[in-house]
Amino acid sequence: MNVIEIKNLTFSYPGAAQPTLKNVSLEIEKGDFIAVVGNNGCGKSTLCKVMNGLIPHFISGEFEGTVTAGGLNTLQADIGTLARKVGYVYQDFENQIVRPTVLDDASYACMNYAMEDYRERGESALQQCGLQGRENDYIWQLSGGQTHLLALAGAVSLSPDVLILDEPIAQLDPGHADRIYETLRELNEVWGKTIIVIEHHTEYIADYCRHVLLLKDGSVQWMLPVGEALERVEELRACNIFPPQVTMAAYQMKEEGILSLSGRLPVTVEEGRTAFRDLQYRRQSGTEKKDERQKTRETAASCREVTVSYRSVKGEPRRIFDKFNLELYRGEKIALIGSNGAGKSTLMKMLTGLIKPSEGRVYLEGEDIAGKKPEHLSGTVSLVYQNPEDMFIKDSIEADIAYAMKVRGVQDWKERTAALLERFRLTDLKDRDGRLLSGGQMRRASLAIGIALNPGILLLDEPTANLDIATRREIMDTLREIRRTTETVMIATHDMQLVCEWADRIVVLYQGRVLADGSRDEIFGNREVVETVGIRPPEIFTMGRALDADACCYTVDEFVREFGGV
Amino acid sequence: MSEMMRKLSDNILDKISMDFLRNQVLKNAYGNDDTVIAALDPRILLAWYVFFALVPWFLNDLPFLIGCFLLVAVTTLMARVAGLVLFLFVVGVFSQTGYLFAASLLFGGDTGTIAPLLVLTLKIATVSLASITVFSGLDPDRLSNGLMWFGCPERLSFSISYAYRMLPMLMEEFQNVLLSYRLRGNAPDASGFRGKIKYLIYQIQIIIQSFYPLMLNTAKRSRTTVEALEIKGYRYAAVNKTVKKMKLRSLKVTYNDMLFAALSVLWLSVTVLISSLI
Numbered sequence: 001m002n003v004i005e006i007k008n009l010t011f012s013y014p015g016a017a018q019p020t021l022k023n024v025s026l027e028i029e030k031g032d033f034i035a036v037v038g039n040n041g042c043g044k045s046t047l048c049k050v051m052n053g054l055i056p057h058f059i060s061g062e063f064e065g066t067v068t069a070g071g072l073n074t075l076q077a078d079i080g081t082l083a084r085k086v087g088y089v090y091q092d093f094e095n096q097i098v099r100p101t102v103l104d105d106a107s108y109a110c111m112n113y114a115m116e117d118y119r120e121r122g123e124s125a126l127q128q129c130g131l132q133g134r135e136n137d138y139i140w141q142l143s144g145g146q147t148h149l150l151a152l153a154g155a156v157s158l159s160p161d162v163l164i165l166d167e168p169i170a171q172l173d174p175g176h177a178d179r180i181y182e183t184l185r186e187l188n189e190v191w192g193k194t195i196i197v198i199e200h201h202t203e204y205i206a207d208y209c210r211h212v213l214l215l216k217d218g219s220v221q222w223m224l225p226v227g228e229a230l231e232r233v234e235e236l237r238a239c240n241i242f243p244p245q246v247t248m249a250a251y252q253m254k255e256e257g258i259l260s261l262s263g264r265l266p267v268t269v270e271e272g273r274t275a276f277r278d279l280q281y282r283r284q285s286g287t288e289k290k291d292e293r294q295k296t297r298e299t300a301a302s303c304r305e306v307t308v309s310y311r312s313v314k315g316e317p318r319r320i321f322d323k324f325n326l327e328l329y330r331g332e333k334i335a336l337i338g339s340n341g342a343g344k345s346t347l348m349k350m351l352t353g354l355i356k357p358s359e360g361r362v363y364l365e366g367e368d369i370a371g372k373k374p375e376h377l378s379g380t381v382s383l384v385y386q387n388p389e390d391m392f393i394k395d396s397i398e399a400d401i402a403y404a405m406k407v408r409g410v411q412d413w414k415e416r417t418a419a420l421l422e423r424f425r426l427t428d429l430k431d432r433d434g435r436l437l438s439g440g441q442m443r444r445a446s447l448a449i450g451i452a453l454n455p456g457i458l459l460l461d462e463p464t465a466n467l468d469i470a471t472r473r474e475i476m477d478t479l480r481e482i483r484r485t486t487e488t489v490m491i492a493t494h495d496m497q498l499v500c501e502w503a504d505r506i507v508v509l510y511q512g513r514v515l516a517d518g519s520r521d522e523i524f525g526n527r528e529v530v531e532t533v534g535i536r537p538p539e540i541f542t543m544g545r546a547l548d549a550d551a552c553c554y555t556v557d558e559f560v561r562e563f564g565g566v
Numbered sequence: 567m568s569e570m571m572r573k574l575s576d577n578i579l580d581k582i583s584m585d586f587l588r589n590q591v592l593k594n595a596y597g598n599d600d601t602v603i604a605a606l607d608p609r610i611l612l613a614w615y616v617f618f619a620l621v622p623w624f625l626n627d628l629p630f631l632i633g634c635f636l637l638v639a640v641t642t643l644m645a646r647v648a649g650l651v652l653f654l655f656v657v658g659v660f661s662q663t664g665y666l667f668a669a670s671l672l673f674g675g676d677t678g679t680i681a682p683l684l685v686l687t688l689k690i691a692t693v694s695l696a697s698i699t700v701f702s703g704l705d706p707d708r709l710s711n712g713l714m715w716f717g718c719p720e721r722l723s724f725s726i727s728y729a730y731r732m733l734p735m736l737m738e739e740f741q742n743v744l745l746s747y748r749l750r751g752n753a754p755d756a757s758g759f760r761g762k763i764k765y766l767i768y769q770i771q772i773i774i775q776s777f778y779p780l781m782l783n784t785a786k787r788s789r790t791t792v793e794a795l796e797i798k799g800y801r802y803a804a805v806n807k808t809v810k811k812m813k814l815r816s817l818k819v820t821y822n823d824m825l826f827a828a829l830s831v832l833w834l835s836v837t838v839l840i841s842s843l844i
Contacts, residue, residue, distance in 0.1 A: 058796050083797045095787050096794035100707055100731040112799035114808045138596055140734040154798070311589040313597045354745055374745075375753040383749065389786070390742035393750075393779050404750035435786055449750070 003161050003194050004028040009065035020046045022218040033188050033195045035205040038215035039239045044198045048164045053082035070161050087155030091166040093148050103135035106153040125157035145176025162194045171466050173494040174536035181208045200469045203244045203539050206267040230267045240470035245540035246272040248556045258564040272543050279563040281548035297329040300457055300488040306360035320346045321512045334490040335503035342509040344492040348459045352383045382455040386462040388446035392434030397445045404452050424448040440471035460491045497538050500554035521552050588737040590650035594702050603645040603703035607823045608712025611700050618696035622689045631688045633837025638695035645703025663687040706730040715814050720804050743779045747772040
């Protein structure tokens, strides 16, 4: 039985020259788990909004063709009826939560549709989404992952047949991401829901989905079972989608004639075990040398015996750091990792002088910053927030980049602004408001603002969060460039690929203390640390380890080199 | 004087930092949901409030006014109102009457004006404390349900509880924008008396400027919210009588509510009795 049927659908937004969806025909079976993939702006979100009737009931435009959801023609049924057939979770899910407490929000839709048992429906939705026990919590007490589960519960409460999720894990750390997908799997297998996700993370697609739908320029290219779909490496790459690292490695080896595969390419680590089983691991690069110069290096920043606590809304202040020590040396490129709430942002704010420790001392370039105002430190240290929108305080990005230099009377601020715009490829966009840019452009602009004053120490909070994979690669290039020009850089991140490719020192924070500190081999090779903190190494590293317990390869190229033996 | 100015200019952003303010606001909104006052039925509390907001203005009987004041003082304590709110209350009440006293002295009055001014102060204090008890002690969500029961439009009560949900997010965002101004701006030198004044003005300026990016961010965010409300049937519910009934069904007058009302009445009768005995 088909739960969604689309016939010859063409849709254009008002005023658009080109239709966003072109002659789309599609059938989705009940109980399927589908990933929708495609380039930015290929119409993925539009397609999903067509399925739940927001288009054309709420968002108007030129609409041709027929869409049937759960047996109802979306043109004839109203949004309320359709919401009980198709649930939708937005990418910016926190904005779809409108009530102050958890149970209240989960049951809100049911109450609005005058269902007498709205509380029970809310409760059972929370249970299905693994949020039991949090019913009376306030929204702000939830973590990012839990907030997402709540948004999902809000959709589940109406017991729809179909659930659509727009990039469910873009903002989450790996632990939470796994939990979301486990929940989705359960909803799919136990409760028989049809799940449609817009997803860029092909590793998750390989692990959880059954079919993949590729959209290109508003039309459906194909819909195939996961294995066949992810094998089409070139086609996916052309649409800026990166197949799982295991698949990439197999593809590359097959191309180079190292691996002769009869069947299809492996898409998961499990399949990789069989496909790569004949390969021998040979260490090429030798063990990573520990940097001997460390002892003689100059300190760029240091925290000595620092204690920081936050006022809490109820009860005692919460202690983030207790006698915390950390030294950052000049010229280091550091990745700061650890789960949410481990103190990463606090550490960064403290180094910029925004948070004053209650005990202990913080030194920047040898000077105690205790009596200094953050304004006076911004030439030395600069912080780029996780949310770039909070950095746009002027009405154009040019003015934003220029602001700090202008008010400080930097002589050639005009030339330097122009140079920065050019360097970050923003010259054409310089008059636009930062908020209205795309995710990647926004990120680039925030980085340009961050280094405007040419600080010796640059702190970046989650620079690749919330980006699709193609944009993420682009930002990685920018970060590699910053690596060359800025002396000391520290990045707080959950993105282990970034960590492996970019950092030369990794600091692991766990419950307000440094649990481990060292090179990537020392961190990822330490099983205890990886398990305590819940680090999820890049897939290719796990693949290597599955084949040989001593293997340490962090990129597809390294894997091909060290296992291919050429 | 310069010592005071130093404190004042430090206070706005440093000592009473945004973090402190945020914490106080959050404490006030979410930190006292387990008090006796918060658990009362909002309808009873609103009726109680109407009495204490109006009656003191029309009476001049001193024992009765003192009685009213003591009662609302006790309820304010029971509501566990955040320190900042109480501080603002004290400053507000005393600056008001203090200024009147100064004015009366200036225009030829004498200490005889103190007594009537004290009565006025008592009235203002009673009314203010009653407001603080109800609007700060009661969870805004329950408050909005109570208002809806008294016939306020659904849109108002939704706005109140939506603001209640968004408040922490907005405060955090405001704090971040403000930090952006601080980090990238160039604060004037704060030494000397004039420097302090300049620094103070600078701080107020950036606080005002920070509202502009905050509003734009909020506008951007609201696109999703509007669509989500549509899916969640908000418009449908606004015109449906059954939904309103379902919402109000959660309101229940309990033993505690009766006790609260009874004690208030009893206490007031005692004060009336005392006043008639004197």
